[in-house]
Amino acid sequence: MRRLFVLIPALILALGLIILSVANRETVLLDIPGSNLVLQLPLFAVFLAGVFLGALLAAILAFPKSVRASLAQRQSEKRARRAELALSELRAQKAEEQTAKKLVAIDNAQAPRHGSRPQTNP
Secondary structure, three states, rough: OOOHHHHHHHHHHHHHHHHHHOOOOOOOEEEOOOOOOOOEHHHHHHHHHHHHHHHHHHHHHHHHHHHHHHHHHHHHHHHHHHHHHHHHHHHHHHHHHHHHHHHHHHHHHHOOOOOOOHHHHO
């Protein structure tokens, strides 16, 4: 289902690019300032090159933020693992303490009382 939500917009975009290419086949002169280079290209090629360069620039500008977010996520995951380990250690320690208290209570209940002696029949 998720693939379908990606495929449909991609098909619509491809159709739009095809229509743009067919409708703008006229050639234009592209003069690059600072050089003696003059290119004769179809209008749709100039348009698509601009779109591609814009997308590339956006990706380059977004990359550092993505890296920072990834590093922050890793640090948070490490902190969470350490906290979970500490919690499990505390739970184990508490369980040992409760077991020890229960054993002491059982020993106290089974131990003979000092004030009373078992009566024997002569």
